[in-house]
Amino acid sequence: MGLWIEILRSSIxxxxxxxxxxxxxxxxxxxDVFNVALEGMMLVGxxxxxxxxxxxxxxxxxxxxxxxxxxxxxxxxxxxxVYMGADHFVTGMALNMFAVGGTTFTLRRLFGIKGALVSxxxxxxxxxxxxxxxxxxxxxxxxxxxxxxxxxxxxxxALSHYLLFRTKWGLRLRAVGxxxxxxxxxxxxxxxxxxxxxLGSGILCxxxxxxxxxxxxxxxxxxxxxxxxxxxxxxxNVSRGRPWGLLLVSLVFGFFxxxxxxxxxxxxxxxxxxxxxxxxxxxxxxxxSRRERRVKAA
Amino acid sequence: xHSDFIQMRSIVKVxxxxxxxxxxxxxxxxxxxxxxxxxxxxxxxxxxxKVLYGMVAPxxxxxxxxxxxxxxxxxxxxVKAGIxxxxxELMLIPSYTIWENVVLGAEPANRLGRLESKEARAQVxxxxxxxxxxxxxxxxxxxxxxxxxxxxxxxxxxxRDIDTLIMDEPTAVLTPQEIxxxxxxxxxxxxxxxxxxxxxxxxxxxxxxxxxxxxMRRGKTITTVENKGLDKSFLARAxxxxxxxxxxxxxxxxxxxxxxxAENLHYTDADGQKKLDGVSLKVRxxxxxxxxxxxxxxxxxxxxxxxxxxxxxQGSIKLKGQEIVPLPISKRRELxxxxxxxxxxxxxxxxxxxxxxxxxxxxxxxxxxQGRLRxxxxxxxxxxxxxxxxEEFEVVVPNIDVPFFxxxxxxxxxxxxxxxxxxxxxxxxxxxxxxxxxxxxxxxxQERTLQKRADGQGILLISTDLDELxxxxxxxxxxxxxxxxxxxxxxxxxxxxxxxxxxxxxKGGDNE
Numbered sequence: 053m054g055l056w057i058e059i060l061r062s063s064i065x066x067x068x069x070x071x072x073x074x075x076x077x078x079x080x081x082x083x084d085v086f087n088v089a090l091e092g093m094m095l096v097g098x099x100x101x102x103x104x105x106x107x108x109x110x111x112x113x114x115x116x117x118x119x120x121x122x123x124x125x126x127x128x129x130x131x132x133x134v135y136m137g138a139d140h141f142v143t144g145m146a147l148n149m150f151a152v153g154g155t156t157f158t159l160r161r162l163f164g165i166k167g168a169l170v171s172x173x174x175x176x177x178x179x180x181x182x183x184x185x186x187x188x189x190x191x192x193x194x195x196x197x198x199x200x201x202x203x204x205x206x207x208x209x210a211l212s213h214y215l216l217f218r219t220k221w222g223l224r225l226r227a228v229g230x231x232x233x234x235x236x237x238x239x240x241x242x243x244x245x246x247x248x249x250x251l252g253s254g255i256l257c258x259x260x261x262x263x264x265x266x267x268x269x270x271x272x273x274x275x276x277x278x279x280x281x282x283x284x285x286x287x288x289n290v291s292r293g294r295p296w297g298l299l300l301v302s303l304v305f306g307f308f309x310x311x312x313x314x315x316x317x318x319x320x321x322x323x324x325x326x327x328x329x330x331x332x333x334x335x336x337x338x339x340x341s342r343r344e345r346r347v348k349a350a
Numbered sequence: 351x352h353s354d355f356i357q358m359r360s361i362v363k364v365x366x367x368x369x370x371x372x373x374x375x376x377x378x379x380x381x382x383x384x385x386x387x388x389x390x391x392x393x394x395x396x397x398x399x400k401v402l403y404g405m406v407a408p409x410x411x412x413x414x415x416x417x418x419x420x421x422x423x424x425x426x427x428x429v430k431a432g433i434x435x436x437x438x439e440l441m442l443i444p445s446y447t448i449w450e451n452v453v454l455g456a457e458p459a460n461r462l463g464r465l466e467s468k469e470a471r472a473q474v475x476x477x478x479x480x481x482x483x484x485x486x487x488x489x490x491x492x493x494x495x496x497x498x499x500x501x502x503x504x505x506x507x508x509x510r511d512i513d514t515l516i517m518d519e520p521t522a523v524l525t526p527q528e529i530x531x532x533x534x535x536x537x538x539x540x541x542x543x544x545x546x547x548x549x550x551x552x553x554x555x556x557x558x559x560x561x562x563x564x565x566m567r568r569g570k571t572i573t574t575v576e577n578k579g580l581d582k583s584f585l586a587r588a589x590x591x592x593x594x595x596x597x598x599x600x601x602x603x604x605x606x607x608x609x610x611x612a613e614n615l616h617y618t619d620a621d622g623q624k625k626l627d628g629v630s631l632k633v634r635x636x637x638x639x640x641x642x643x644x645x646x647x648x649x650x651x652x653x654x655x656x657x658x659x660x661x662x663x664q665g666s667i668k669l670k671g672q673e674i675v676p677l678p679i680s681k682r683r684e685l686x687x688x689x690x691x692x693x694x695x696x697x698x699x700x701x702x703x704x705x706x707x708x709x710x711x712x713x714x715x716x717x718x719x720q721g722r723l724r725x726x727x728x729x730x731x732x733x734x735x736x737x738x739x740x741e742e743f744e745v746v747v748p749n750i751d752v753p754f755f756x757x758x759x760x761x762x763x764x765x766x767x768x769x770x771x772x773x774x775x776x777x778x779x780x781x782x783x784x785x786x787x788x789x790x791x792x793x794x795x796q797e798r799t800l801q802k803r804a805d806g807q808g809i810l811l812i813s814t815d816l817d818e819l820x821x822x823x824x825x826x827x828x829x830x831x832x833x834x835x836x837x838x839x840x841x842x843x844x845x846x847x848x849x850x851x852x853x854x855x856x857k858g859g860d861n862e
Binding site for chain 1: 405424425426427428429430435437441442443444445446450453454455456457459462463464465506
């Protein structure tokens with residue numbers, strides 16, 4: 053029992069960064085921007101969040117600076133991909149490499165350390181007990197008492213769903229992905245909408261990265277996103293960008309990541325459990341494409 | 351009626367590197383008139399209208415609207431001034447419902463941006479009722495006919511309270527009945543005081559509805575005339591710059607033995623839609639079989655099944671007695687010539703040279719092109735073939751090494767038709783062979799097609815242009831919802847009758 057609760061708790065924690073990044077990617081998914089820079093946006097977010105927290109001593113500033121970091125990557129991406137007409141994939145890959153190199157370099161120059169920055173000056177995101185939920189037995193042990201950003205993430209998912217499917221902005225945004233010319237012919241700039249969607253994805257990925265470095269733990273390790281941006285990309289595809297759907301898919305990924313961590317604690321060689329989320333990604337994409345093909349063949 | 355409603359003065363537009371689309375064009379549009387702008391493809395009609403609509407910035411020239419000099423830098427400005435445009439390719443989001451498409455970009459919403467869908471639906475429904483458009487506003491655009499989609503475009507303009515309406519070739523994809531309905535609506539709009547600019551190259555239509563007509567040729571305005579006592583040949587001469595033969599002559603000819611026999615073809619696509627529902631047809635030697643139908647009724651799938659791009663789930667296709675369903679495309683192409691409807695992405699490889707494009711398929715089937723080694727092509731022989739096609743089919747290019755995309759649409763199509771006709775197969779499938787071409791190229795391709803018929807080859811001609819079907823075909827088949835619902839001789843039927851079959855699948859609505 054206790055073990056299962058532990059696994060479920062850790063799956064939520066592991067799911068949130070992926071959910072946030074894929075939520076960001078959902079916006080670009082709908083505007084038909086091939087956003088492979090999710091990984092880089094997350095990494096910069098994770099790094100700057102730790103830096104922000106380290107120097108100001110405030111987790112809130114950390115979150116803010118992390119989100120801004122993602123935004124900056126988004127601005128560069130939009131500048132090249134939307135306004136200068138560069139290839140989305142090449143631009144995204146360049147930014148990913150820049151993120152790895154830039155964060156590692158800065159970490160080493162600034163602190164003179166290799167590997168990970170661990171310090172008591174880094175303030176993590178505090179946990180929060182939800183007043184009503186914390187009264188329900190069993191469930192409270194799974195859901196309540198998480199870093200407070202978990203609840204913000206859920207709120208953001210609800211807000212994004214509303215924005216995408218209930219507002220005029222959502223109507224326009226989804227139309228851009230289907231046929232940008234239609235909007236241009238109506239006098240609505242599709243470029244602007246594409247740019248905004250990229251900036252939005254930057255902020256959300258930066259936030260997701262910040263959660264990774266300040267939510268679970270309070271440290272930054274080189275390349276600590278370790279492919280979560282790519283997992284997010286497949287989450288978006290499997291859930292077709294539906295906000296609640298991608299939360300669900302993220303939770304599945306989170307579950308396997310959590311399972312992996314718990315298995316590590318049980319003395320299994322750590323490399324095996326670490327593989328699990330990536331194997332699941334391959335399986336998920338495979339199952340998804342099989343389903344797609346079956347729909348097409350029917 | 352104000353005569354200084356819209357004035358376009360000396361408009362020049364050059365598309366880099368060196369295409370002069372508009373060469374000092376001046377046109378006046380009066381308020382409340384139906385003003386047609388006619389000209390061949392490439393004459394600059396669409397570009398001129400895009401300049402007026404703010405989609406294309408002119409290099410020089412001035413536009414006055416209601417006496418004021420205006421400078422529309424985007425369609426938004428034009429829409430604000432009350433000018434709307436219906437484009438040749440409809441500007442709709444297929445997965446959205448009709449009402450969502452209508453309000454898109456001008457949505458009723460509260461201060462938080464929440465879409466007031468109830469209010470939006472009510473407004474759109476009111477317009478549908480008022481103008482008697484007969485649309486159900488909750489249907490997805492992807493699920494409705496082309497005619498209905500055009501009405502959605504009209505609704506978009508009504509919703510935005512547009513009083514000047516530019517329509518770019520609105521009748522190109524409509525059946526005669528739908529055209530009638532469109533014209534009824536256009537006259538109604540004129541009666542309500544709206545100004546309509548109608549772009550077309552179909553002379554009969556232009557003569558029927560216009561108050562005044564402006565003729566354009568090669569980026570210049572040739573003349574603007576009142577529509578009084580004009581006839582087709584006058585307009586055609588102004589448009590083309592020479593006399594035009596309106597109907598190609600088709601000598602009577604008895605068809606020979608059957609070349610193509612398709613039996614009971616069934617095909618259901620990936621979305622579960624039945625596209626071919628028991629199609630059988632025959633094409634005989636020395637016969638042109640025309641295939642009509644509203645787009646999306648299975649003509650496309652039928653051609654794909656014949657060529658081998660899709661596998662029918664049931665049925666047989668016999669070519670000269672041989673069953674070809676199990677054959678791969680490359681084997682089938684040794685037996686049939688095929689001009690696809692999409693010249694750019696299916697009919698050619700745009701970045702490659704003319705030479706490379708015209709030897710395609712020949713390079714697989716024609717062993718005479720081999721070099722000393724069997725698996726190599728002889729450079730000399732392929733160039734020879736390419737030059738022959740260029741000469742024979744009057745492709746106007748400096749040499750055969752120019753990239754294909756540098757050719758005009760008419761020249762591209764001549765090259766593709768030339769390639770396919772040179773294969774010299776007994777069956778020729780022509781899918782929209784003259785769509786979007788200039789008059790001279792249309793005439794030319796139609797004549798070559800009749801030549802093929804005289805040579806005793808069998809031709810299947812798919813076309814949305816009923817005039818073309820009537821002047822070329824020996825029989826006209828009509829497809830409706832995946833079935834062939836009519837098989838008529840052109841001299842015994844009329845475009846109206848064909849139109850009824852296209853729309854209803856039966857004559858006069860009596861479903862047999």
